[in-house]
Amino acid sequence: EDQVTQSPEALRLQEGESSSLNCSYTVSGLRGLFWYRQDPGKGPEFLFTLYSAGEEKEKERLKATLTKKESFLHITAPKPEDSATYLCAVQAENRNYGQNFVFGPGTRLSVLP
Amino acid sequence: DSGVTQTPKHLITATGQRVTLRCSPRSGDLSVYWYQQSLDQGLQFLIQYYNGEERAKGNILERFSAQQFPDLHSELNLSSLELGDSALYFCASSLSGSYNEQFFGPGTRLTVL
16 A cells, blocks of 8 residues: 655654755655645645655755655755645555555644744 | 636535536546545545546545546545544546556635535
């Protein structure tokens, strides 16, 4: 069964305090791993796609990396506006239904000024 | 603004009733995805359509059905509603059927009383 877990569940940082969020996955055939940001009551906002182990993507203060079993979202010198829930998702092969999309439970990030 | 629109924003109905949620994808996108997000289950993939055809199926109940029309908009039909169906329903779209990031709409909040 395809599974995605994320840690920590919640994270509080001071402005400027760098940290990393973890996403661990177990899938039958990985087609892609995605990171999204979600603000309360809104739809997820796409951040990154990673396709193969060793791949890295960067955008402003965020950097995503991928290994065979997990992905990390590194946040460098965060600002209060980075406060949100960060979701990790995998696109996996599915023998019966073509493909499957599995989201992790998210990490709730709070950045204090 | 992702370019994906969903109507209505809010929907309140009673148990046993049937409702229809509507989604218009971003201009040029051929794939539409439906997700359910509840507090205890997180974001759950329901179904995907690509250019009018069903492409992938997730945890969609038999009481739920969807379709994608020739103009590429999609509708999610929920019938025999139960209290547990109360959730945020998101639609997302992507350029193709595979290997593409998804762009999410603002969601429809369904409350079943």
